[in-house]
Amino acid sequence: MDMNQLTNSIVFLDIKEFNETSGPFCMSFGFDIKKIIFSIEKIGLVNKPYVRRNKEGFLDIITGYRRIMALKALGWDRVPCVDLTDSGLSDTNFLILNLYDNLCTRSFNDVEKCMIINRLLLHFSIEEIYGNYMNLLNISSRREVDILTKINGFTGAAKDIIANRSIPIKTIESLIDLKDPSPSIILKWIDILKLSFNQQILFIDYIIDISIKEEIDIQKLLNENIFVEFIMEDGQNIPQKAKKFIDLLRARKLPILTRNEKVFARQISDLDLPKGVRIKHTPFFEGPDYLLEISFMNGKRLKDTVDTLARIKGLTEIEDPWKEE
Numbered sequence: 001m002d003m004n005q006l007t008n009s010i011v012f013l014d015i016k017e018f019n020e021t022s023g024p025f026c027m028s029f030g031f032d033i034k035k036i037i038f039s040i041e042k043i044g045l046v047n048k049p050y051v052r053r054n055k056e057g058f059l060d061i062i063t064g065y066r067r068i069m070a071l072k073a074l075g076w077d078r079v080p081c082v083d084l085t086d087s088g089l090s091d092t093n094f095l096i097l098n099l100y101d102n103l104c105t106r107s108f109n110d111v112e113k114c115m116i117i118n119r120l121l122l123h124f125s126i127e128e129i130y131g132n133y134m135n136l137l138n139i140s141s142r143r144e145v146d147i148l149t150k151i152n153g154f155t156g157a158a159k160d161i162i163a164n165r166s167i168p169i170k171t172i173e174s175l176i177d178l179k180d181p182s183p184s185i186i187l188k189w190i191d192i193l194k195l196s197f198n199q200q201i202l203f204i205d206y207i208i209d210i211s212i213k214e215e216i217d218i219q220k221l222l223n224e225n226i227f228v229e230f231i232m233e234d235g236q237n238i239p240q241k242a243k244k245f246i247d248l249l250r251a252r253k254l255p256i257l258t259r260n261e262k263v264f265a266r267q268i269s270d271l272d273l274p275k276g277v278r279i280k281h282t283p284f285f286e287g288p289d290y291l292l293e294i295s296f297m298n299g300k301r302l303k304d305t306v307d308t309l310a311r312i313k314g315l316t317e318i319e320d321p322w323k324e325e
Helices: 033-043 065-074 091-103 110-120 126-132 142-153 156-164 169-175 182-193 197-214 218-222 225-232 238-253 255-270 299-310 313-317
Strands: 009-014 050-053 059-063 078-083 277-281 290-294
Touching: 033 065, 050 091, 059 065, 059 091, 091 110, 110 142, 110 156, 126 142, 142 169, 156 182, 169 182, 169 197, 182 197, 182 218, 182 238, 197 218, 197 238, 225 238, 238 255, 255 277, 290 299
Parallel strands: 050 078
Antiparallel strands: 009 078, 050 059, 277 290
16 A cells, blocks of 8 residues: 555535544544644644545545544534545455554553454454564563454443553453453543552452452442442542551451451550561461561670570560450
């Protein structure tokens, strides 16, 4: 496809002919139209949209969907366009033309990558996409390609968050098999709490496990007063709220473990250990042993600390937390 060999005709089209559906070649989602409006207001329409009339006589936007939406917002009546109706190019050519037109100016969010891959699949095999388009789209693996194609199954609300926030591909993967509206609800909470990647994975695991264990759907679970009121509370910043929220879910999922951790923490706190001394349990209290850590500056400080520990009678009272039941 050599665009330089095309005879392009400039036409002025009534802006009412363009509807707001994206059409078969569009690969734009979640964009900020304000930036485009600002650009057009300052320097005008530099690059004319490319269009063609389909067999039904309606306009298909080949390139320039975002520009046309901006022109609508600005109240333009007519749009100068390059008409490729009689160019002899195929739908495959038009799709590739739009892809490279976008690649020149920007990167794609994950929803847009989903749109592109699924449209490419109408014209190419999955092996061709793996071989020819993964690098172009900055996709790291075949597995990621397969995950991205499934974003189409999410609702608009979920897609909006994926497009406008940094949602890791592993988080997206963990939501794919959930029924609507669970993915969009979970993503909404991730967005509200600004959860880190590790917190996102914990959050999803806890929510799914609690939902299954208590036989309660995810929407109803996250709409419980304890969670809604927690979000409304003042006095904590977002990172603090995020950590506390994850702790709430963990306690709900693992009530016995959480209780044992609190009992153990109380035992250790009551000992009034010297500064620089910590006693730890194994994860989930799986092992029979405990770990004593001592931070010290020199041998004398170490000896003083050990002597102090030897005089703490409460050390002999340390035992497995569940023995207090």
